Amino acid sequence: MPIPASLNKNLRLPVICAPMFIVSNPDLVIAQCKSGVIGSFPALNARPKDLLDDWLIRIKAELAADPNAAPFAVNQIIHPSNERLEHDMALCVKHEVPLIITSLSAPTAIVPHVHRYGGKVFHDVISVRHAEKALEAGVDGLILVCAGAGGHAGTLSPFALVGEIRKFYDGPIALSGAITNGCAILSAQALGADFAYIGTRFIATREANAVEAYKQAIVDSAAKDVVYTPYFTGVHGNYLSKSILAAGLDPANLPVKDKTAMSFGSAGDAKAWKDIWGAGQGVGTIGEVMPTAELVARLHEEYRAAREQLLVAGY
Structure with a gap:
């Protein structure tokens, strides 16, 4: 399905940059959007909560000053542990954020407010059941968080999940899971x-x-160094084993936590995301730290080359 016009503005690549707890900030989002991809950040990254208004004002102003900038998105965690949800959504509505990315529970109460100003809502899903619930809530797109994705990832192969969801849904889909280069971007489209x-x-x-x-650690790690566990937040996620070891824990022998214990704080003395570092299985293909603009330029060149190579091969 064609990308919605409101999200297709100035896109250099069909990419949404995932909102990463702590990591995604206005500097990164602005650089992503100015490079021609959709940048995003979790609302919870703005601390204290009143800082979110300042972040939105700054992002909107800097992107408005660049006629070639792509849209941006804000992620909202729908869970009882997120006591800021109502406050943060009110600010997103005030600033008419183009895309709201929702996670965990279906965004039934959020969708009408976003649609009222013409915004879009995409929801993270890891299964067909989650996708069906999100669509019942009226979302505009689905984000399929498949095996190998960083942070709170699912276990299904993208070949399986995309295929099953496309049997009943022809709307926008974003695919997540170890996508780190232009070839993988093209592969996501091919799926x-x-x-x-x-x-x-x-x-x-x-x-x-x-x-x-x-x-x-991202540069130095490989897929074998990524551990999938619910221990740190109560929800299964992928983390770098090196950071788990540094916290004095054994990556191979972590206790199990129920998702009702989900926390954005700590597990013992080690804090999830701050001390225990999230990462996807694609780390083994990342070779250096570089400016965002250079990274997007490289992704674009890899994407273009992969597409041309397939055309030359006659496929």
């Missing part, structure tokens, strides 16, 4: 997705709000 949803690759950028050790 039937409209966007590639990229997170981990942008941790290793100059603008990302991550300590240098985290960025270097």
Whole structure:
């Protein structure tokens, strides 16, 4: 399905940059959008909560001053642990954020407010059942968080999940899961997705709000170094084993937590996302830390080359 016109403005690549807890900040979002991809950040990254208004004012102003900038998005976590949801959504409505990305529970109460000003809502899903619930809530697009994605990822292969959802849904789909280069972006489209949803690759950028050790760990790691566990937040996610070891824990012997215990705080003395670093299985293809603009330019060249190579091969 064609990308909605409101989100297709100035897109250099069919990419939505995933909102990453702590890592995604205004500097990164602005650099992403000015490079021609949709930048995003979790509303919870603006702390204290009143800072969110300042962030939205700054992002909107800097993007408005650049006629070639792509749209931006804000992620909202719909969970009882997020006591800021009503406050943060009110600000997003006030500033008419073009795209709201919702996670966990279906955004039934959010969709009408966003649609009222002409915005779009995309929802994270890891299964067909979650997709059906999101569509019942009236979302405008689905984000398929498949095996290998960083952070709170699912376990299904993109070949399976995209195919099953396309049997009953022809709207916009963003696909997530170890997408780190232009070839993978093209592959996402070939599978039937409209966007590639990229997170981990942008941790290793100059603008990302991550300590240098985290960025270097992304560069130094491989897929075998990624651990899938619910221990740190109560919901299954992918994390770098090096950060788990540094916290004095054994990646191979972590207790199990029920998702009702979900927390954006800590597990013992080690805080999820701050000390325990999220990452997807694509880390083994990331070779350096670089400015966001250079990264997007490289992704574009890789994407173009991959497409031309297929055409030359006659496929």
